[in-house]
Amino acid sequence: MPLEDEPTESGSGIGSTGLEGTAQSLRPQSVVPRSLRELTDAIGAQGHTVRTEGTLGVTATGISMDSREVQPGDLYVALPGANAHGADFVEGATHRGAVAVLTDEAGLSTVRALGLQLPVLVVDRVRDVVGPLAALMYASQPSSPEVQRLFAVTGTNGKTTTTYMINAIMAALGHTTGLIGTIEILAGGRAIPSQLTTPESTHVHSLVSVMREHGITSASMEVSSHALDYKRVDGLVYDVAGFTNLTQDHLDLHGTMDAYASSKAQLFTPSHSRRNVITVDDAWGRAMADRARSAQGEEAVVTLWTDYGRGGEQPADQEPADWALTAVRPHGIGHDFVLTHRDGRELRATTGLPADFNVSNAALAVAMIAESGVDDRALRDVLSHPESLTPLVPGRMQVISQEPVAIVDFAHNADALERALGAVDPGSDSSGKVIIVFGATGQRDQTKRPMMGAVAARNADVVIVTDDDPHNEAPGPIRDAVAAGAREAVEAGARAGTVENVAPRARAIERAVELAGPEDSILVAGRGHEVSQDIAGVDNALDDREELRSALRTWQARRHAAGGNR
Ligand SMILES: CC(=O)N[C@H]1[C@@H](OP(=O)(O)OP(=O)(O)OC[C@H]2O[C@@H](n3ccc(=O)[nH]c3=O)[C@H](O)[C@@H]2O)O[C@H](CO)[C@@H](O)[C@@H]1O[C@H](C)C(=O)N[C@@H](C)C(=O)N[C@H](CCC(=O)O)C(=O)O
Numbered sequence: 001m002p003l004e005d006e007p008t009e010s011g012s013g014i015g016s017t018g019l020e021g022t023a024q025s026l027r028p029q030s031v032v033p034r035s036l037r038e039l040t041d042a043i044g045a046q047g048h049t050v051r052t053e054g055t056l057g058v059t060a061t062g063i064s065m066d067s068r069e070v071q072p073g074d075l076y077v078a079l080p081g082a083n084a085h086g087a088d089f090v091e092g093a094t095h096r097g098a099v100a101v102l103t104d105e106a107g108l109s110t111v112r113a114l115g116l117q118l119p120v121l122v123v124d125r126v127r128d129v130v131g132p133l134a135a136l137m138y139a140s141q142p143s144s145p146e147v148q149r150l151f152a153v154t155g156t157n158g159k160t161t162t163t164y165m166i167n168a169i170m171a172a173l174g175h176t177t178g179l180i181g182t183i184e185i186l187a188g189g190r191a192i193p194s195q196l197t198t199p200e201s202t203h204v205h206s207l208v209s210v211m212r213e214h215g216i217t218s219a220s221m222e223v224s225s226h227a228l229d230y231k232r233v234d235g236l237v238y239d240v241a242g243f244t245n246l247t248q249d250h251l252d253l254h255g256t257m258d259a260y261a262s263s264k265a266q267l268f269t270p271s272h273s274r275r276n277v278i279t280v281d282d283a284w285g286r287a288m289a290d291r292a293r294s295a296q297g298e299e300a301v302v303t304l305w306t307d308y309g310r311g312g313e314q315p316a317d318q319e320p321a322d323w324a325l326t327a328v329r330p331h332g333i334g335h336d337f338v339l340t341h342r343d344g345r346e347l348r349a350t351t352g353l354p355a356d357f358n359v360s361n362a363a364l365a366v367a368m369i370a371e372s373g374v375d376d377r378a379l380r381d382v383l384s385h386p387e388s389l390t391p392l393v394p395g396r397m398q399v400i401s402q403e404p405v406a407i408v409d410f411a412h413n414a415d416a417l418e419r420a421l422g423a424v425d426p427g428s429d430s431s432g433k434v435i436i437v438f439g440a441t442g443q444r445d446q447t448k449r450p451m452m453g454a455v456a457a458r459n460a461d462v463v464i465v466t467d468d469d470p471h472n473e474a475p476g477p478i479r480d481a482v483a484a485g486a487r488e489a490v491e492a493g494a495r496a497g498t499v500e501n502v503a504p505r506a507r508a509i510e511r512a513v514e515l516a517g518p519e520d521s522i523l524v525a526g527r528g529h530e531v532s533q534d535i536a537g538v539d540n541a542l543d544d545r546e547e548l549r550s551a552l553r554t555w556q557a558r559r560h561a562a563g564g565n566r
C-alpha cells in the first residue's frame with residue numbers, strides 16, 4: 001500500500017531579504033511620511049467628518065491597529081471591539097513609539113483620562129477610515145495591472161483552492177506570485193506566518209506593497225465575509241474578483257443567509273473590484289451576479305456555469321452564462337474539461353486535483369485569468385500542461401494513501417462534506433465502504449452540527465463522529481449534536497450502517513483505519529492543513545495527515561504480519 005509522500009515546500013523565486021517577519025510586522029521599505037494634516041484631509045476626502053486634537057504637523061510613517069504591533073512613528077488606530085476598546089492599550093502603543101492616535105469619542109476620553117497628550121484624530125466609525133488610510137500610507141494600490149495584477153476570491157467553499165490554482169497558472173505564465181489566505185501567506189514561494197484568512201486592513205495594505213517591492217507581479221487573495229464586514233480590504237481595488245458559491249456557514253456572525261450574501265456582495269462593487277467572474281450554478285450565484293451588475297454595470301460582470309451534472313446542458317429557463325463547462329472527463333484522479341464562452345471561444349484544461357468541485361474551482365481560476373486580460377495564446381499554452389492546474393493545496397483533498405484510499409480534507413460545513421464524500425465514493429460497482437471521521441467546531445454556528453451529521457449518514461457507510469476545535473465549549477455535547485443528526489438520518493433510512501462517537505480525534509482516526517479494508521475509502525474531514533487543536537484555549541499538536549499516516553503504517557504492519565489477509 002503506497003503512502004503518498006509528505007508535501008514538500010514549493011516554489012522559491014525571490015530572496016528572503018526584507019521578508020523576515022509576520023503579516024503583522026512586515027512593512028514596505030519605502031514609505032512616504034504623512035503629516036496628520038494630510039491624513040485628516042484624506043479622511044475628509046472620503047466624506048467622513050474628523051475632529052482633531054493636538055498638533056497636525058506630526059508625521060506618521062506607519063499605521064497599526066494593535067498596540068502590540070506598533071512600530072516607532074506609527075499612527076495607532078484604537079478601535080472599539082467586542083472584547084475591548086483599543087484605547088485601553090494606548091499607553092502600550094505610545095511606549096512602542098506611536099506618534100498619534102486615531103479613535104472615536106469613547107477612545108478620546110480614555111486617552112485623555114490617562115493624561116496622554118499626543119495628538120488624536122476623532123471619527124465616528126473608526127474601521128470605515130482605516131483601510132483607505134493604510135492604502136495611502138503604504139501606497140498599496142498598484143498603478144496598473146501590468147505592474148501588479150490583483151485577484152480576489154470569495155464564497156463559502158473553494159477560496160483557498162482557487163487562489164492556489166490562479167497562482168499556479170500565473171506562475172506558469174511567467175509571473176512571480178503572491179498569495180494571502182487561510183493556509184499561508186506566500187511571497188514568491190516564501191512563507192509569511194499569518195493568523196487570519198484575510199488579515200487586518202493595515203496588514204493587507206502593507207503586504208501588497210511589500211510584495212510589489214519584492215517583484216511580485218501577480219497576487220491572489222482570499223476575501224472572507226468577516227473581512228468584508230470588518231472592512232479589512234477597504235482601500236484596495238482588485239483587477240478581478242471571483243465568486244465560488246454560497247452555502248450555510250458563519251451564521252454565528254451573519255445571522256441569516258441573506259445577510260451572509262450581502263457581506264459577500266460588497267466585493268463586487270466598484271470600490272473593491274473592476275471586473276467580476278461569478279459562478280451562477282444556483283440561485284445564490286445568480287442573485288450575486290444580479291447585484292454585481294447593478295453595482296458595477298453589465299460589462300464588468302461575467303458569469304460562469306460549472307454545474308456540469310446534466311451533461312453540459314444549462315437550464316433552459318435561465319440566461320446562458322458567459323463561460324460554461326461544456327465537457328468534463330475523468331483524467332487520472334482529476335479531470336479534463338472544456339470551458340466555452342458564449343462567443344464560441346474554447347479553453348481546454350486539466351486539473352489533477354480530485355473531486356468534481358475542483359473542476360468548478362479550476363474553471364473559476366481559468367475564467368478569472370482569461371478575464372484579467374492575459375495573452376490568450378500564452379494562456380492556452382499554459383493550460384495544455386496539467387500541472388498548471390494541479391497545485392499542492394495542503395489539506396484540501398490531500399491523498400494520504402491509495403489502498404485504502406485515505407484522504408484528508410478541510411470540509412467543515414454540510415455542503416463541502418457532501419461533495420467531499422461524493423468524491424471519495426467508489427460507486428455502486430465497488431464493494432468498498434466509505435468511512436468518515438469528522439466533528440464540528442465549538443463556539444461557532446450550532447445549527448450546522450446535526451446537518452453535518454445527517455449529510456455524513458446519507459453519504460457514508462461508517463460515520464465516526466469526533467472532536468474538531470471545541471475551543472471553549474464542552475466537546476461531548478458538540479459530538480452528541482452531530483451524532484444525533486446522523487442517527488436521525490439513519491432512522492429515516494440513510495445509508496450509514498454504523499454511527500460511532502469516538503474521542504480524542506487521533507483515536508477516531510485510528511478507529512477508522514482499523515475498520516477499513518483495502519478496497520475502502522476513508523475521509524478525515526474538517527481540519528485539513530491544521531496542525532493544532534484548540535481545546536479549552538490550549539493548542540494541542542494534532543495533524544490529521546500525520547495521525548492517518550501513522551494509523552495506516554500500523555494497519556499495513558498488521559496486514560503484513562497476517563500474510564496480507566485481514
Ligand atoms: C470576529 C472577528 O473577526 N473579530 C476580529 C476583531 O475583534 P474585535 O473587534 O472583537 O477586537 P477586540 O478583541 O475587542 O479588541 C479591540 C481592539 O483592541 C486591540 N488590542 C487588543 C489587545 C491588546 O493588547 N492590544 C490591542 O491593541 C485589538 O487589535 C482590536 O483592534 O478585530 C480583531 C483585531 O483585528 C481580530 O483579531 C478579530 O479576529 C478574531 C481573532 C477572529 O478569530 N476572527 C475570525 C473569526 C475571522 O476573521 N475569520 C475569517 C475567516 C472565516 C472563514 O472563512 O473561515 C478570516 O478572514 O480569518
Ligand SMILES: Nc1ncnc2c1ncn2[C@@H]1O[C@H](COP(=O)(O)OP(=O)(O)OP(=O)(O)O)[C@@H](O)[C@H]1O
Pocket residue numbers: 155156157158159160161162182197222244245357358360361395396397409410411412415416417419420528
Ligand atoms: N467549489 C467547491 N464547492 C464545494 N465545496 C468545495 C469547493 N471547493 C472546495 N470545497 C470543499 O471545501 C473545503 C475547503 O476548501 P477551500 O479551503 O478551498 O475553501 P475555502 O473557501 O478557502 O474554505 P475556508 O473559508 O473554510 O478556509 C475543501 O476541503 C473541500 O471539502
